[in-house]
Amino acid sequence: MDYFLELFFGGLTRGSIYALIALGYTMVYGIIQLINFAHGEIYMIGAFVALIVAGVCTIYGLSGVAILILAGAVAIVYAAAYGYTLEKIAYRPLRGSPRLSPLISAIGMSIFLQNYVLLVQTADYLPFPRLIPDFAFMEPVAHIIGSPELVILVTTVVTMILLTLLIKKTRVGKGMRATQQDMNMARLVGVNVDRVISMTFIIGSALAAIAGVLVASYIGQVNFYIGFLAGVKAFTAAVLGGIGSIPGAVLGGLVLGWAESFSAGYISSDYEDVFTFGLLVLILILRPSGILGKVTKQKV
Amino acid sequence: MLKINNIKTYYGNIQALKDVTIEIKEGEIVALIGANGAGKTTTLMSICGITPPRSGEIIFDGDSIRGVAADKLVQKGIIQVPEGRRIFPDLTVQENLEMGAYLRKNKRLIQQDMNYVMTLFPILENRRNQLGGTLSGGEQQMLAISRALMARPRVLLLDEPSLGLAPLIIKQIFEIVRKINQENNTTIFLVEQNANQALKLADRGYVMENGRITLVDSADNLLANDDVRKAYLGI
Structure with a gap:
């Protein structure tokens, strides 16, 4: 039973990270039907910025949790700025052109950002400090769920609650939902659609940065290439849950996390990716629009 | 109040509007009639900045508004009820109405207008928390009209409000349109x-064919005009 719970919480932790990144894919797709392939790179940049800030903070002798919060905050701001700029220079000029053009532009930006970090930083794996301490109160359950997992879970849950409130309650959120449902109609009620799209990139990038910082401090290393695999997994999660659907991205992330964790734990970790992508293929055969994806219907 | 001078609008290389000129005075109800594909919807979308014309002038209250972004035009009080209603399907009735007042700040006045549209269409009160996509066509x-009213329109552009509706509902909708025009002195531009x-509802009418205005006259004269009767009234 303990083993089962350990795998359960392991999967939940992974899954919530996938979900955080998947939200960025799905929100952008929901509004401009673009797969932002450079999204994984934003996550990677978030982790790198956090590494740099953490390095500086360590010199000043701050404690682990304080560094984590500070590094996270700076990473969020940086990633948001990157996301905003990315949309402005790589996607906005291509608005209205065939759907393939911004997609190619996205792949280009992904390659560019990877190589940019490779050149200005290094090709090596860099050690990321362990910022999350072992809490004393976690001692009795430490064999099932550790302190870092707990911090990741709590952070993602809080982030998702804030995101839900933002989308459901605020003016910006309403503008986003309206734009997603009918962009021109949103214009006709006075929504500045360009601003909504910028906001979507900013929010998605901030979420990716949070994921980047959490994973980096959990795994303990960063590299210019980490955005690729994380991006592919999170994209898979978004498609699994139904791309364009926000609850779908969260559910897809969790299903993917559990599928990996349980297949690695009960069968073999060598086949972990085989099972997860097999699951993706299976779900897409049975439900091409994803678990919570909508089959479009319209009343005339 | 709203003057359109010789606008030309294109979709790619296809010209949809060929020198369209229309003038609407404050407080008027003006109808634009014409067959499918004549360019009526394009005319409205050109006014609203969704498909900006390539040339010509659009003047609102003495200011040129050609090329002004759609959301800025909403601020000026040019509000459209588009063809096919385009209700936000996954927002509730209440949220759809709130979207209509998206650019307004005064919560008290917004609430007041919300109550006003609910008296115009009491059915919306019962449907308040239902998703927009679950409503019937008439609802x-x-x-859609209520959402537009939430923006306090100075000129209301209605695109085919009768499309696909039962005769009784059409009658009800047209009566409300007249009421909006009389009670609030809202200028109405009706495409049908x-x-x-x-x-029958309008003061004046324009007839459009293949992207051109072919006839302008008072509504009564148009109703009596032989060509119009043959082509559009089926008499």
């Missing part, structure tokens, strides 16, 4: 294929 049209109903 959606009522919601249902020429008979539209001209």
Whole structure:
């Protein structure tokens, strides 16, 4: 039973990270039907910025949790700025052109950002400090769920609650939902659609940065290439849950996390990716629009 | 109040509007009639900045508004109820109405207008928390008009409000449109294929064919005009 719970919480932790990144894919797709392939790179940049800030903070002798919060905050701001700029220079000029053009532009930006970090930083794996301490109160359950997992879970849950409130309650959120449902109609009620799209990139990038910082401090290393695999997994999660659907991205992330964790734990970790992508293929055969994806219907 | 001078609008290389000129005075109800594909919807979308014309002038209250972004035009009080209602399907009736007042700040006045549209269309009160996509066609049209009213329009552009609705509902909608015009002195520009109903409601009318305005006259004269009767009234 303990083993089962350990795998359960392991999967939940992974899954919530996938979900955080998947939200960025799905929100952008929901509004401009673009797969932002450079999204994984934003996550990677978030982790790198956090590494740099953490390095500086360590010199000043701050404690682990304080560094984590500070590094996270700076990473969020940086990633948001990157996301905003990315949309402005790589996607906005291509608005209205065939759907393939911004997609190619996205792949280009992904390659560019990877190589940019490779050149200005290094090709090596860099050690990321362990910022999350072992809490004393976690001692009795430490064999099932550790302190870092707990911090990741709590952070993602809080982030998702804030995101839900933002989308459901605020003016910006309403503008986003309206734009997603009918962009021109949103214009006709006075929504500045360009601003909504910028906001979507900013929010998605901030979420990716949070994921980047959490994973980096959990795994303990960063590299210019980490955005690729994380991006592919999170994209898979978004498609699994139904791309364009926000609850779908969260559910897809969790299903993917559990599928990996349980297949690695009960069968073999060598086949972990085989099972997860097999699951993706299976779900897409049975439900091409994803678990919570909508089959479009319209009343005339 | 709203003057359109010689606008030309294109979709790619295809010219949809060929030198369209229309003038609408404050407080008027003006109808634009014409067959499918004549360019009526394009005219409205050109006014609203969704498909900006390549040349020509659009003047609102003495200012040129050609090329002004759609959301800025909403601020000026040019509000459209588009063809097919285009209710936000996954927002509730209440949220759809709130979207209509998206650019307004005064919560008290917004609430007041919300109550006003609910008295115009009491059915919306019962449907308040239902998703827009679950409403019937007639209810959606009522919601679409109400959503537009939430923006306090100075000129209301209605695109085919009768499309696909039962005769009784059409009658009700047209009566409300007249009421909006009389009670709030809201200028109305009505685009319709249902020429008979539209001209009965309107003060003046324009007839459009293949992207051109072919006839302008008072609504009564148009109703009596032989060509119009043959082509659009089926008499």
